[in-house]
Amino acid sequence: MARQSIVGLVVGLLLVSGAPAAPPAAPDTATKARVEAAFGQLPLLFIENRGQLDPTVAYYVQGRSTSLYFTPGGLTFALSGKQDPPAPRAKGGLVKTGWNPKSTPERWALKLDFLGADPNVKPVAEAPQEAVISYFKGPPSKWQAGLKTYAKLRYPNLWPGIDLVYSGTVNRMKYHFLVKPGADPRVIKLAYRGATGVRVSDAGQLEVVTPLGNLQDDRPVAYQEVRGKRVEVSTDYALEPKAEAGSHAYGFKLGDYDRSRPLVLDPAVFVYAGYIGGDSGDAGSGIAVDEKGNAYVTGTTDSTEVSFPVKGGPDLTFNGQQFDAFVAKVNALGTALVYAGY
Helix, strand or coil: CCHHHHHHHHHHHHHHHCCCCCCCECCCHHHHHHHHHHHCCCECCEEECCCCCCCCCCEEEECCCEEEEEECCEEEEEEEEEECCCCCCEECCEECCCCCCCCEEEEEEEEEEEECCCCCCCCEEEEEEEEEEEECCCCHHHCEEEEEEEEEEEEEEEECCEEEEEEEECCEEEEEEEECCCCCHHHCEEEEECCCEEEECCCCCEEEEECCEEEEECCCEEEEEECCEEEEECEEEEECCCCCCCEEEEEEEECCCCCCCCEEEEEEEEECCCCCCCCCCCCCCEEEECCCCCEEEEEEECCCCCCCCCCCEECCCCCCCCCEEEEEEECCCCCCEEEEEC
């Protein structure tokens, strides 16, 4: 998509939102630095599925090169990356048509399954946000406008007496387990499908290997609140024997703790690339600020909300789309996303 098309989308969305028709001014260096620094603190937004996705998806997160899908059975990570293009084939002095001389997009699906969990538990959205997400793609009959967003997603009683909660910022996704008194955290079992390997590093971190790079979860932490003080409980990842080909299961190994009190198992902070930010013409390539200090960000994203991969491994559902243009509005304090339109 040409840069002019992105600018046109910006102006059009400003008109739709009721903002001034005149394009915002380019920010000075100090203001731009403040805006960029604030982006990483914005809450991660879980978007409702209102029919624009496969019905098994309850909520999703759209990023610059990654989309996350939350279903009753687990999560799907739709990863996008770049690989070196193959050598062009020449015939009669002409380069073979259909070859992109710059790069070839690559997609990969990584699944995180909840083993032994209640398959009927659906994620429940919490902490509603003011931001709305809209998709102005294709004919008007297919537009989706004003989709609600939330800052937290909870799987209640996913295992008996155990909740799984997701939250975070645009650059990091955090998850933790809430273990109620008497519940057994040893029943928590998860498994990656579509990974080429899962290992625990010498530093106690969980490393998930994929053809498009590695994901990493920090060393897990567990604690209890006792008389207003946090009491740490020793914990580590525990890799499980492979139950089936291509599946890498793991759980947690815990030390002694008071089973009559709630336990918080805070296993990781998953480093996640949000759609605001980036370089080399990627997301966040244009920033402007209006007279009230609101920031407008334009750019492109390799991710698309319609590409829900059913299986782990190579994702063939990208439908040939290279990227989407987007425009996002961030409030003057840098604390909340007002809208994002694709």
